[in-house]
Amino acid sequence: MNAYRLILSVFLAMAIFPAAAIDAGEPDPRQNSARKIAISFDDLPTLSHDILTVNDQIAYFNRIMRTLEQHNVRAIGFLVGQRLRPENEHLVRSFIDAGHLVGNHTFNHWDLNKVSASDYIRDIEKCSNLISQLDMPCKYFRYPFLHRGDDVAKKDSVLSYLERNEFIIAPVSIDNDEAGFNLRFVKALQSDSSAAQTIGQEYVEHMIFKTEYYERLAVEVNGKAINHILLLHMNLINSYYLDTLLDWYEQNGWEFISIEEALSDPFYSKPDSYVGEQGLSYIERVTGKE
Numbered sequence: 001m002n003a004y005r006l007i008l009s010v011f012l013a014m015a016i017f018p019a020a021a022i023d024a025g026e027p028d029p030r031q032n033s034a035r036k037i038a039i040s041f042d043d044l045p046t047l048s049h050d051i052l053t054v055n056d057q058i059a060y061f062n063r064i065m066r067t068l069e070q071h072n073v074r075a076i077g078f079l080v081g082q083r084l085r086p087e088n089e090h091l092v093r094s095f096i097d098a099g100h101l102v103g104n105h106t107f108n109h110w111d112l113n114k115v116s117a118s119d120y121i122r123d124i125e126k127c128s129n130l131i132s133q134l135d136m137p138c139k140y141f142r143y144p145f146l147h148r149g150d151d152v153a154k155k156d157s158v159l160s161y162l163e164r165n166e167f168i169i170a171p172v173s174i175d176n177d178e179a180g181f182n183l184r185f186v187k188a189l190q191s192d193s194s195a196a197q198t199i200g201q202e203y204v205e206h207m208i209f210k211t212e213y214y215e216r217l218a219v220e221v222n223g224k225a226i227n228h229i230l231l232l233h234m235n236l237i238n239s240y241y242l243d244t245l246l247d248w249y250e251q252n253g254w255e256f257i258s259i260e261e262a263l264s265d266p267f268y269s270k271p272d273s274y275v276g277e278q279g280l281s282y283i284e285r286v287t288g289k290e
């Protein structure tokens with residue numbers, strides 16, 4: 001970690017969200033020692049916004065891999081089939097070789113709000129077939145955009161397919177706007193490193209805010225802390241700031257766990273009651289706390 005990241009990490013840990021900021025009448029999840037979080041990445045192998053070169057993407061992927069190793073994190077990444085090409089297939093294989101898991105994120109990254117259930121299911125199958133050809137273990141699925149269906153029939157049709165084929169749906173408890181920060185960061189880094197650095201600082205602050213928000217919300221609706229699942233993407237901004245973010249988690253008593261352990265929490269067995277167009281945290285889906 002360079003000096004800048006160290007200073008930023010300490011500043012964020014000590015100053016941005018002091019304990020006094022929580023209202024006296026609200027549950028304080030800091031008092032619960034079981035603070036556990038699984039790290040997940042959407043859009044494997046990489047997310048370039050059609051801006052970054054293949055070499056850029058390979059370089060930032062490898063930076064993220066080094067950061068995960070330094071923090072002893074075993075993550076899960078969700079593969080978008082159409083983004084897997086001969087020039088980047090080795091990235092996915094290296095991800096698996098390092099002990100991380102790969103899940104299905106559909107072949108075309110389709111939005112279930114905008115396509116039929118039958119087309120969407122075929123897209124899941126297409127990605128599954130690709131993964132099987134690569135001889136990669138895969139039992140997890142994540143909906144792109146966290147959209148699970150904007151009407152009951154569509155939602156139930158896709159869910160029934162996933163259950164029949166023994167997929168494990170990987171929800172998200174800590175949702176965020178990370179993807180938007182990344183697009184701004186990628187564009188800024190092309191011409192203005194100072195602006196990019198500002199965006200990076202704002203990104204880390206945003207991720208801490210979202211973590212603490214959903215941590216409090218989980219305690220409010222569940223009566224106790226839950227195992228959390230963080231949504232990230234395999235993108236450029238994380239190659240620069242994931243180290244700082246993971247430092248913050250460690251300094252604030254969080255333990256990095258696997259997706260398997262996270263989903264062993266009974267909270268994720270609660271029925272998903274939401275039908276609609278929004279992509280939501282699972283906490284919001286099962287409780288109606290949007």
